[in-house]
Amino acid sequence: MTEPTRRVRRSPEQARRLILDTAQALIARTGPEGLRLQDIAAEAGISHSLILHHFTNRAGLVRALTQQASAELKDRLLAAMAQPESSPEDLLDRVFDAFAGGLAQRLAWLAVMDPDGGVEEPATMRHEIADTLYKRRLAAAPGRAITREDTQWLVHLVAVAAFGEALYGARLRRGANGGEAGARRFRTWFAALIREHNQGH
Amino acid sequence: MTEPTRRVRRSPEQARRLILDTAQALIARTGPEGLRLQDIAAEAGISHSLILHHFTNRAGLVRALTQQASAELKDRLLAAMAQPESSPEDLLDRVFDAFAGGLAQRLAWLAVMDPDGGVEEPATMRHEIADTLYKRRLAAAPGRAITREDTQWLVHLVAVAAFGEALYGARLRRGANGGEAGARRFRTWFAALIREHNQGH
DNA sequence: GGATATACTGACAAAATTGTCAATATAATT
DNA sequence: AATTATATTGACAATTTTGTCAGTATATCC
Numbered sequence: 298m299t300e301p302t303r304r305v306r307r308s309p310e311q312a313r314r315l316i317l318d319t320a321q322a323l324i325a326r327t328g329p330e331g332l333r334l335q336d337i338a339a340e341a342g343i344s345h346s347l348i349l350h351h352f353t354n355r356a357g358l359v360r361a362l363t364q365q366a367s368a369e370l371k372d373r374l375l376a377a378m379a380q381p382e383s384s385p386e387d388l389l390d391r392v393f394d395a396f397a398g399g400l401a402q403r404l405a406w407l408a409v410m411d412p413d414g415g416v417e418e419p420a421t422m423r424h425e426i427a428d429t430l431y432k433r434r435l436a437a438a439p440g441r442a443i444t445r446e447d448t449q450w451l452v453h454l455v456a457v458a459a460f461g462e463a464l465y466g467a468r469l470r471r472g473a474n475g476g477e478a479g480a481r482r483f484r485t486w487f488a489a490l491i492r493e494h495n496q497g498h
Numbered sequence: 499m500t501e502p503t504r505r506v507r508r509s510p511e512q513a514r515r516l517i518l519d520t521a522q523a524l525i526a527r528t529g530p531e532g533l534r535l536q537d538i539a540a541e542a543g544i545s546h547s548l549i550l551h552h553f554t555n556r557a558g559l560v561r562a563l564t565q566q567a568s569a570e571l572k573d574r575l576l577a578a579m580a581q582p583e584s585s586p587e588d589l590l591d592r593v594f595d596a597f598a599g600g601l602a603q604r605l606a607w608l609a610v611m612d613p614d615g616g617v618e619e620p621a622t623m624r625h626e627i628a629d630t631l632y633k634r635r636l637a638a639a640p641g642r643a644i645t646r647e648d649t650q651w652l653v654h655l656v657a658v659a660a661f662g663e664a665l666y667g668a669r670l671r672r673g674a675n676g677g678e679a680g681a682r683r684f685r686t687w688f689a690a691l692i693r694e695h696n697q698g699h
Numbered sequence: 700g701g702a703t704a705t706a707c708t709g710a711c712a713a714a715a716t717t718g719t720c721a722a723t724a725t726a727a728t729t
Numbered sequence: 730a731a732t733t734a735t736a737t738t739g740a741c742a743a744t745t746t747t748g749t750c751a752g753t754a755t756a757t758c759c
Contacts, residue, residue, distance in 0.1 A: 306725050306736055328610040329530040334717065344738050349718065351736090405606045405665055409529040423670055449675075450687040456670055457662030458655060464606055465661050469624055469654060486651040494691060497698045507706055507755050535747065545708050550748065552706090 313351050315341055317365050320358065325399030329406050332359075363407045370400060371422050378426055381433070385495070386488040393459045393484055401463035427452045438495065451491070458487070514552050516542055518566050521559065526600030530607050533560075564608045571601060572623050579630055586696070587689040594660045594685055602664035628653045639696060652692070659688070 307315065319341040323331040334355065338345035352358040377391035431448040462483070470479045508516065520542040524532040535556065539546035553559040578592035597605075632649040635642075663684070671680045 302724075302738070304724055304737055309736080312736075329607060333715085335715080345717085346719090346739080347737060355717065402610050406530065406610060408666060408669065409603050409607060410531065421673070424673070447687070450684055453667075453670060453684060454659060454688060454691075457667050458659045459662070460666050461658030461660070461662030464665070465609060466654075466658050468609065469657055472622070472625070474650075483651055483654060486648070487655060490655075490691075490695060493695065493698060497694060503708070503754080505707060505754055510706080513706075534745085536745085546747085547709080547749090548707060556747065 309351065312347065313361070315343075316348055316351060316358070317361060320362055321365065321399075321403060324362075324403050324406060328402075329410070334358075359407070359410065362403075366400065366403045366407055370395065370404065373400070374422065374426060378429055385492055386485065389455065389488045389491065390484060392455055393462065396459045396463040401460055404460075405464055423449075423452060423456065434495065441495075443495075451494075455491075510552065513548065514562070517544075517549055517552060517559070518562060521563060522566065522600075522604060525563075525604050525607065529603075535559075560608070563604075567601065567604045567608055571596065571605065574601070575623065575627060579627055582634070586693055587686065590656065590689045590692065591685060593656055594663065597660045597664040602661055605661075606665055624650075624653060624657065635696065642696070644696075652695075656692075 316337065320332065320337050323337055323340060327336075334345040334348050338348060348358060352361060373395035374392065377388065377395055380387070380391075427445070427449045430452060431443070431445050434443050434448060462480070466480065466483070467475065470476075470483070473479070474482065517538065521533065521538050524538060524541060528537075535546040535549050539549060549559060553562060574596035575593065578589065578596055581588070581592075628646070628650045631653060632644070632646050635644050635649060663681070667681065667684070668676065671677075671684070674680070675683065
């Protein structure tokens, strides 16, 4: 006589979160090839059928993953902007950190895989951020001629640079400035460039 | 009686290039999921066995792909640097173009997939480029205090920004500045920032 | 023109991967 | 305590994908 198999019964939300989190971790570690239902299931300690039960499809899982990654980026960036009275250096630092830890990799891969997924978020988010920063810059330098468009492009530059740095920076910096130290030095240099731009002209 | 099947017999180099090129095209189009031996074979008009014959493994193919992508980037960047007497705007434009057309996507994906592949190239390449540009900047502005390190980081910034822009820029610019026009406006703004940095202080 | 090397193919094997479905265990409800 | 709803599993099917191997066609060399 066989023992009845012990089961953990989660709430749908818990189950979905467990699956999504382990999937994200797997992507960050193993890369694109890591997204196999069986692998995710094995890592999460569940059967792969459960994933299909909660997301219907492999495609459904991917969709959910893009949305979660997008939301995570938004949270991190808004958190970075939340401290109103900090130096530009610190702000830049936090923005760069927002993309680190595998999030950039996930976003990149998901972007390639699901070209039109999670469309609305990033653009409006960048708009909000640019507006907030615009007011802050005006307050900081009352005399200067700071336009809204300049702020917008500045935010864009920081975003794409942080993205590129997280994704390919270490590779480009190999040798002399590889590793953590080089990354930090680049950030400070970049912060100085921005500060120069804010003051100059 | 059956007709003997007509065959094309290429040189090993030709065959390898045919396979690599169609594979790169497929990745750019279909994304990571597109790299299946059968699909590549079908698109190239060959049998999938031939791929295995020339690259031994799927892994061997991936390795070759990373090297080719890396080499392609190098070629494009060196070509961009080759015109010695052009405005910074044009130079920036060509660097950004170097990452366009799916190359950034391929590099990103291959980077995630084969974390230590094609290691040596980019770093030394960036070094060469930085040196060339350093001399050019010195010649252009004899009086200024331009350091080698500043040039190095400038090159790094342009590289990661171009990379990020190619990969995620369109997404971030959705809405107001989406499309081609926004991309161009960002480039000109960025060029102005660099020019300002070159002249100022 | 015949022999040789090898690029190339087709069929097959083996493994993996997504998806289906019926059965079961567990929590909540009555 | 019995009933109900459903989260979870295991077995199975179907398709796909990588890889193997023996044989065939084609160019080159003697």
